[in-house]
Amino acid sequence: MRIRTDFRSLIKGYQRMAFYTGNFTRYFLPNAMFRYNFREQLKSLSDEERNEIERRVEYYARCAENSKIDSSTAVAVGDFHYPWKEEHKFTTYFFDLYECVRCFPPYCRFNYLMGDVAWNLPFPTFAKTRPIGEGKSNTVLLPLNKVRHFRFINDSRSFREKRDMIVFRNVVRRQPQRSLFLEKFIDHPMCDVGQINKDAANPRYIKPYITMQDQLDFKFIACIEGNDVATNLKWVMSSNSIAVTPRPRIESWFMEGTLIPDYHYIEVRPDYSDLIEKLEYYSSHPEEAEAIISHAHAYIDKFRDRERELLTARLTAERYFQLTGQLK
Numbered sequence: 001m002r003i004r005t006d007f008r009s010l011i012k013g014y015q016r017m018a019f020y021t022g023n024f025t026r027y028f029l030p031n032a033m034f035r036y037n038f039r040e041q042l043k044s045l046s047d048e049e050r051n052e053i054e055r056r057v058e059y060y061a062r063c064a065e066n067s068k069i070d071s072s073t074a075v076a077v078g079d080f081h082y083p084w085k086e087e088h089k090f091t092t093y094f095f096d097l098y099e100c101v102r103c104f105p106p107y108c109r110f111n112y113l114m115g116d117v118a119w120n121l122p123f124p125t126f127a128k129t130r131p132i133g134e135g136k137s138n139t140v141l142l143p144l145n146k147v148r149h150f151r152f153i154n155d156s157r158s159f160r161e162k163r164d165m166i167v168f169r170n171v172v173r174r175q176p177q178r179s180l181f182l183e184k185f186i187d188h189p190m191c192d193v194g195q196i197n198k199d200a201a202n203p204r205y206i207k208p209y210i211t212m213q214d215q216l217d218f219k220f221i222a223c224i225e226g227n228d229v230a231t232n233l234k235w236v237m238s239s240n241s242i243a244v245t246p247r248p249r250i251e252s253w254f255m256e257g258t259l260i261p262d263y264h265y266i267e268v269r270p271d272y273s274d275l276i277e278k279l280e281y282y283s284s285h286p287e288e289a290e291a292i293i294s295h296a297h298a299y300i301d302k303f304r305d306r307e308r309e310l311l312t313a314r315l316t317a318e319r320y321f322q323l324t325g326q327l328k
Contacts, residue, residue: 023095038103060141061319063124070123078106090114096144100317116227129228132257143253152238164283168193168222237296246270
C-alpha cells in the first residue's frame with residue numbers, strides 16, 4: 001500500500017511539473033502567434049465540422065445580443081496577466097481562460113468568475129459552471145480547470161466482469177445531496193460508499209480512499225453533485241462502468257444539460273429511493289447496461305480532441321465579444 005501511495009504521489013508530482021512548465025512556456029510566447037494559429041485552424045474546418053462547433057458555441061454563449069459587461073470589474077485582454085502577487089491565484093483557471101482570450105484584440109474586455117458557480121450571474125461572464133436552464137444566460141461556459149475536470153480513461157475490463165455494487169468516495173462538506181446518499185446507503189450490502197475527508201458529521205461515514213482504477217472494479221459509480229457539477233462524471237462515462245446520479249442541476253463545458261437519463265447514465269430520484277431497484281435491474285440486464293456504456297462513450301468522443309476543444313472555446317470567447325458589441 002505504501003509503495004502504491006508513493007508511486008501515485010510521484011505521478012501527481014510529475015503531472016504538476018509538466019502542467020506548470022507547459023503553461024508558463026506558452027504564457028511567454030507572443031499572442032500574435034496564437035492569433036495566426038487560430039485563424040488557420042478555422043480555415044481547415046469542413047462545413048460539417050464548422051456547423052457542429054457552431055451549435056456548441058451557441059449552447060455555451062447564450063447571453064442576449066448587445067449585452068453590457070460590468071465595466072467596474074471587467075478586464076481587457078491586453079491587461080489580463082498572471083496574478084503573481086495575489087494570494088488566491090486560481091492558476092489552472094487562469095491558464096485555461098488565458099488560452100481562450102489571448103487570440104483577440106487587447107481592447108476587448110470581459111468579466112470572469114473563478115471557482116464553483118451554481119447561481120445565475122447579472123452580467124455576461126466567463127465561468128466554469130451555471131444552473132441548467134433554457135433560454136438566455138449571462139454565464140458563458142468555458143473549459144476551465146480542465147486538468148481536474150476533463151480526465152478520460154481507457155478501461156480494459158468489461159461491464160460483466162465487474163462487481164454488482166456501486167462505489168462512492170468523495171469529500172462531503174455541507175452538501176445535502178451527498179450527505180443523504182451516505183446516510184441511506186452506508187451499510188447497504190450493494191453499496192461501498194463513504195467520504196474521504198476526516199471532518200465527518202458521523203465518523204461512520206469516513207472510509208479509506210479508493211483510487212480511480214480500483215473504482216473500476218464496480219459496475220456502478222455514483223456521480224453526486226457537490227458544490228457544482230459531479231467532477232467524476234466525465235471519467236466514469238469514459239469507462240466500462242456506469243454513472244449513477246440524479247438528473248444534473250448544474251452544467252459545465254461538458255454540457256450536462258444535454259445528457260439523456262437512462263441513455264447516457266442511470267438516473268435515480270433525488271431522494272435515491274429507487275437506487276437499489278435500478279442497480280438490481282441493470283445487473284440482471286447487462287445488455288441494456290452495455291448500451292448505456294456505448295452511448296456514454298460516443299458522447300465522450302467529442303471532448304477527446306484537445307485542439308478541437310480549444311478551437312471551440314476560442315470561438316465561444318469570440319461570440320462573447322460579439323454579443324457584447326465589441327467585435328463584429
